[in-house]
Amino acid sequence: MEKYKILFLHAGAELYGADKILLEIVDNIDRKTFEPIVILPEDGPLVSKMREAGVEVSVLPYPILRRKFFNIRGIGNYIFSYIRFSRRLKKIVNKENIRLVHVNTTAVLEGVWLKLFTKAKIVWHVHEIIMKPKFIYKMICFLIQHFSDQTVAVSDATKQRLIDSGIVDQAKVITIHNGISRDYSQSAPDYVRKLLNIPSDAIVIGMIGRVNAWKGQSDFIDAVCPILQRNQNVHVLLVGSAYVGEEEYEKRLVNKVASLATRERIHLCPFTEKIADYYAALNIFVLPSIQPDPFPTVVLEAMSNSLPVVAYNHGGASEMILDNETGYLCPPLDVTKLTQKLDLLVGNTSLRLKMGQKANIRQEKFFSLSQFVERITQVYVDLIS
Structure with a gap:
């Protein structure tokens, strides 16, 4: 039986949310039907993970739409690099007889060129809710509408943001919630606690994610500070690093923590592949x-680890967490409410365990890897056949 070659393009080579989702797709699609070929713009841990999975992967430094290009010189550099590497991608698509290109983020615009100059079908997988700049939001929506054969949104909130532009037709976009494997719940609880000198009986409140302008590390610190002051047995753990060139966000976080009287119980850790x-x-x-x-993705990983999750009530989190059942959804930017909900969980062991167990069940039922891969596979089949 003929194998269908699928080219996957992505915006980086780390192991954060969208990186992991790409890895789950290429590692789990039916290799008897599909032959995944991955081209990444840089080297990194995702490259080695792809190779461990037996996937053909190479590095080609095509440009990624980042804020550093939002100036006159940057725009010129981006256009020059875009044309140069898009031509190379076109040659690969034609030479390898690639039937379908899966573009795994809106920061990768090379799919537009491939839609124009090859016969490959384009799947645009949208992992972002673009709020500003408004021009970029409108431009991305225009490109999605006119240069994709199928757009996949990771949540209903993501889909609605595209439709709200007035540019993207509702029929163009489907929602497929991400799913994850259960590998994130297989580690011993004592390893990290011993590493960081956290007592085995301490209550640890954690946040894992990219350190940037909007992930909310500052709000997290503000919310846990009163709890740390009232409870000597509570520790806080933050895991994550900034993009290269955005280290200023990490410096601000370190300085903020250093200024606190409870800093000895706040543990800042860089990104690690051993996140489990x-x-x-x-x-x-x-x-x-x-x-x-x-x-x-970190919310799914936390749920698979039977952890209650507290989040602001917007975006995809609203579709993942059942308020008062698997955790709490708080009004966006309401740090006081975050503190109140965390207080409830810190003070009630049985509530933590009950919510965590329900979160685990919900993740497996609605956000499993098998369901996710099955639905993505159907998108491929519908376009190729």
Whole structure:
């Protein structure tokens, strides 16, 4: 039987949310039917993970739409690089007889060129809710509408943001919620606690995610400070790093923590591939993204680890968490409400366990890897056949 070659393009090579989702797709689609070919713009841990999975992967430094290009010189550099590397991608698509291109983020615009100059079908997988700049939001929506054969949104909130532009037709976009494997719940709880000198009986409140302008690390610190002051047995754990060139966000976070009287019980850790060990050390998970987070993979990972999750009530988190059942949804930017909900969980062990168990069941039932891969596969089949 003929194998269908699918080219996957992505915006990086790390192991955060969208990176992991791409890895789950290429590692789990039917290799008897599909032959995945991955081209990434840089080297990194995702490259080695792809190779471990037996996937053909190479590095080609095509440009990614980042804020650094939002100036006159940057625009010129981007256009020059875009044309140069898009031509190379076109040659690969034609030479390899690639039938379908899966563009895994709106920051990768090379799919537009491939739609124009090859016969490949284009799947645009949208992991972002673009709020501003408005011009970029409108431009991305225009490109999605006119240069994709099928757009996949990771959440209903992400889909609605595209439709609200007045540019993207509702029929153009389908929602497929991400799913994850259960590998994130297999680690021993004591490893990280011993590493960081956290007592085994301490209550650990954690947040895992990219350190940037909108993930909400500052709100997280503000919310846990009163709890740390009242409870000597509570520790806080933050895991994550900034993009290269955005280290200023990390510096601000370090300085903020250093100014606090409770700093000895706040543990800042850089991004790690062994993230399962850190989930195992937690009792409560928090994600206070100050902008709508499309469909945060870390929430699914926390749920699979039987952790209650407290988050702001917008974006994909609203579709993942059942308020008062698997955790709490708080009004966006309401730090006081975050503190109140965390207080409830810190003070009630049985409530934490009950919510965590329900979160685990919900993740497996509605956000499993098998359901996710099955639905993505159907998109491929519908376009190729």
